[in-house]
Amino acid sequence: MTQPLLQITDLQVAFRAGKQDIPAVRGAGLTVYPGQTVAIVGESGSGKSTTAHAIIDLLPGTGHVTGGSIVFDGRDITHLKRREREAIRGSQIGLVPQDPMSNLNPLVRVGKQIKESLEANGVARGKAADKRVVELLEEAGLPDAASRARQFPHEYSGGMRQRALIAMGLAARPKLLIADEPTSALDVTVQKQILDHLETLTTDLGVAVLLITHDLGLAAERADHLVVMYKGQVVESGPALQILKNPQHPYSQRLISSAPSLASQRLTSQLRAEVRESSVKTAGEIAAEIVAEGELGGEVTDAVVEAKNLTKVFKLPGGAPGRSIDFTAVDDVSFRLRRGTTTAIVGESGSGKSTVARMVLDLLEPTSGSVEFDGIDITTLRDKKQQLAFRRRVQPVFQNPYASLDPMYSIYRSIEEPLRTHKIGSDKEREAKIRDLLDKVSLPSAVMRRFPSELSGGQRQRVAIARALALDPEVVILDEAVSALDVLVQAQILTLLNDLQAELGLSYLFITHDLAVVRQIADDVLVMQNGKVVEQATVTEVFDRPREEYTRKLLDAIPGGSIELAS
Amino acid sequence: MPDMTPLPGQTIYVAPTDGTPLEETGTVDTSAPPEGQWKEAWKQLRSNWIFWVSAVLLVIIFIVVLFPGLFTDINPRQAQLSRSLEGPSADHWFGFDRQGYDVFSRVVYGARASVTVGILTMLFVTVVGLLTGAVAGFYGKWVDTAISRVADIFFAIPLILGAIVLLSTLNNVWSNRGYWGGVLAVVLVLAVFGWPQMTRIARGAVLEIKSLEFIDAARAIGATKRSNLWRHVIPNSLAPVIVTATVSLGVYIVAEATLSFLGIGLPPSVVSWGNDIAAAQSQVRSGNNLHVLFFPAGALAITVLSFMLLGDAVRDALDPKAKKS
Structure with a gap:
């Protein structure tokens, strides 16, 4: 024993x-x-x-x-x-800490830091320790370990730093x-x-x-x-x-x-189909109404948002002084967001997915290409009234629940702000609307007088959703809206988003790095890598028959994705 | 795959549910009254004894500034040369100075000049610094470059040196400027060299705030840049500005005393601690009758200390990150 x-x-x-x-x-x-x-x-x-x-x-x-x-x-x-x-x-007992960015001393070469832990534990000293450092880094899977050991932490990527920390944790065996x-x-x-x-x-x-x-x-x-x-x-x-x-x-x-990765496939796709059916129907009705009023012009098309060959080039300082290097963050991206459905844009950090979101929101001007909303190019909306009308119909929910609400504003003021900016309703009507919105996102109306710092991450995200819905938009851009939340809260918010979509006929553009949640909310998927779209298909196709190597890699990487559950 | 027969200590264990009742995720605690950032800061301030010490001292100082008549009947400009340099006594607690002025009365009346200069300078510097800093940080690009470089130029000039040059020039063109003219001249000169510090602080705070997501969210609802600046960016950048303002108040009071000591600050006709310390110079050299120096200098020290303590307490309340552990 x-x-x-x-x-x-x-x-x-x-x-x-x-x-x-x-x-x-x-x-x-x-x-x-x-x-x-x-x-x-x-x-x-x-x-x-x-x-x-x-x-x-x-x-x-x-x-x-x-x-x-x-x-x-x-x-x-x-x-x-x-x-x-x-x-x-x-x-x-060794430790591999959580945050690879803050757990290495930025002023000391990585090799020296590992050597320190060897010497502190009396494993090796001097030349012998130097040799051991290289072996350890090699063992942790860093290529070209000898020269890497002489580099500083900022020259490492996040993954490499974590490997260095693993080498350090295992240094003394x-x-x-x-x-x-x-x-x-x-x-x-x-x-x-x-x-x-x-x-x-x-x-x-x-x-x-x-x-x-x-x-x-x-x-x-x-x-x-x-x-x-x-x-x-x-x-x-x-x-x-x-x-x-x-x-x-x-x-x-x-x-x-x-847990999104463990949820039953059959069940989620069935639920999703029900949501979609109801949502598409409502969305169609709303769109017909708006066109009848003739506020923005345009016509009811199948696609509420259509991005055509979006490209964004950032100029980064570099080379000689005064010169700049072109960095293509988004490269020729086209997609259609069908009315009442969800299109997910999936990619790792640096894939350009958030840049796409910002261009669709008209917060960032594309270098070339266009975003059409109900068939109208949004860059042509330069007159103030039209622009405000566009803003009303497209609203964002951002990632960080701690930064997406003004900490000085009470919840009431936060949700009221869009109504006030657009001069909608009297004070009384606004209050009724805010109560209604809080009810929609399942928060008690007592929250109104609270401040963001008094709420949990999930609650703040609900407030952010309520605020986004204040102007009765047709499209909501969810930029990593559930990524910062615990699984339980994440599941709640996803359910809420689905319910709201079915009820209000919303169209979602869902930006995420996590393929696992995509199945619960999306209908179409865009997989992005280095600013380019590598695969574009429906959710079922992406999950069951991924065509691209990169998509397959992303799917494999979902933790626990391979575990078969009975239910 | 692991061995399916569990080892001792690793058998299946399920905690009784009553021990850890499951809570509904996402409930809101509504028992306590709501708390905004300012209210929370006030709560923290209230529990800090340093704040109370400084508050009590400052209240006393302000009463002295506003109602000097409550403390003494003697005119600070009434000279009794016969009692020149007389030491402290029961009737005249702080004694007499060289001119035969009552020192206690001069200390009481001198408070007004020092505190007025300090507060006015602080207000000027805060308003100018906050506005320039916020505009520079928020609009960026050439606006930022222009404001920042101008601020750098002023920042590079040593405060006292710059003030000496400016004030002595001013004395030539506007020599007879009376009480308020004298105070205003010192305030303006200190503000001219003090604002870049506040600009930097405000600019830094604005740069941090403007990158947060709620600014983008406000833009997405159609708020204009200017309303964003006024409604979201500036209110959220106030904390470090307020902290710097309170701490620097003491510094400006010292600077005024220094300038007056050098003979170029407040005109000699103004009763002020700096002027009295300057007048006590000769006594310092001889080493006799040090009470002439001690009382105005002590009053100055206590006042500056009170403002500095307040600044410390405010910083602890508004900016917990800067707190010394």
Whole structure:
């Protein structure tokens, strides 16, 4: 019988605020055996990272262990002296931190930083350490490691930095590696490469991994044993596949049903078809009405927005002083957004998808090509009245729920602003409208007097949606609108968006890097890479019969996408 | 694939549901009253003892500035040469200076000049700096270049040196300018060299705010650039500007005293701490009768300290990032 490598029993962690202890972890327990991969899954604030940091005694700020035990390799390490704990950290337990951008010292060469960790743990010194650094970087999958070691962090891409951090975490050959959301800041395809590499590496070295993640799909795919945390407590633990297929605790059930990558294909496409049917019908009626009023001119066409050969060239300073280099962010992109449907634009960071969104919103002028709205080129709308009329019909919802609302404005003022700008209604009518909008996005009207800082991310995103709907638009541009949210909240917002679409006949342009959510909301998909459209098809075609290599790569990279669920 | 028989400690565990009741995601806590940014800052300010110390001192100082008659009946310009340099006594707490003026009375009446110069300069600098900085940061391009370079030129001139040159020129063309003329001249000269600092602060804050998504969202509803600047950008950039303004108030009071000490600030007819410190110079050299220097200098120090403390407390409340841990 093997002995457990790490055994946490009844762990209590609290943060001190003034004279009070605020508990963050309440009686958590888990066991890791040598060579095993165990994943802790939970939403933000569930205490998963706090638990991990308690193990290596790196609790932030006022955090401290108030009870329970952490037995590592047969020794209770919660009561060790500082010096003894420091000896364990690094040499026995390694850490791969979350954010590769802020976890390397920008002033020190990467090689030197890894060398430091080798010397601090007494693994090697001087020339021998230099040699070891190159070996470690090679092992972490960095090509041309010898010259890379002499570079500074800013010369590395996000994925390369994460590889360097993995090399650092494994430098002293620890028995346990704690990986705290190691890839959540990276693009999906890079994420897959890094995780694949980490997996082979730790298997070869026999290192146990404690993986902290919010992504259930990812956890299930990579771990043997799963620990689900909620509000500082372990609510369910057991073999990964077993929990996935047959979750017992209501929270795990909720998590699994919300995970976009795990959702049943048949069910989502059926729901989507129902939404589309109702939405297309409503949208057609609305469009006919508007044309009858003759506000903007134009005619009811099948496509509400049509982008023709959109190209955007940015001039970047470079070369000689005063000269600039042309950077083509968007290269000849054409698509049609059919009335009452959703077109998703999918791509990794730097693919130009958000630039397309900004051009459709008329926030950015295309270098060439045009955006037609109901058959009218929006760049020709230069008279103020027409422009305002256009603004009314196309509204955005942005990614970052913390930056998309003015922090000085109450929720009421935020939602009122579009109505005020367009001089719609009296004060009384506006208030009624705002109440109605809040009701539509399922927020209580008591929220009106609150400020954005008092709401959670999901609630702010609801407010942002309510605000976008204030002018009764026909098209809503959702620029990564659900990317920053926890899975549960994300699922709620997606449901809300679907409901609103069915009810109001909205057309969505849905910009995302996450192919997994696309199936739940989109009808057509545009896959972009380096500013170009590489594949353009319906959702079913993209998921079932991807034609392009790149699309296939993106699909493969969806964590947990390959896991078959019974339901 | 892992072994399907779980190891000890890894058997399936399900927490009892009553231990961790599931909460509805997305509920809003409506128990506490709503809190905007300013209200929260006020709450933080209120709990800071430094704020209360400075507030009490400043209230006293302002009462002295507004109603000096409440504290003394003696005219600060009434000389009793017979009592020149007499030390502190029960009737005359701070004693007499060389001219035979009552020092206590001069300290009380001198407060007005110092505080007025400080506050007026701060107002000028804040308004000019905020506007130029906001316009430069928000519109960018050549507007930014023009404003920033002009600000750089003024920034490069040392405050005191520049003020000496300007004020001595001013003294030649407008020598007899009375109380308010004298105060205004010092205020303007300090403001001329003080605004670039505020411009930089405001420009930086605006650059940060204008890249946030709610600015784009406001543009997308059809708000014009100018209304965006006034309604969203400037209100959100105010915090660092207010902090800088409060902290620099003390600096301007010191600068006025320095200029008056050098004999080019407020005209000698104006009762001010700087002038009195200048007049006490000879006593410093001889080392006798230091009370003539001590009291006006002490009053100046306490006033500056109060404003600086207030600035510190305001910074802690408005800009928690800058807080020293």
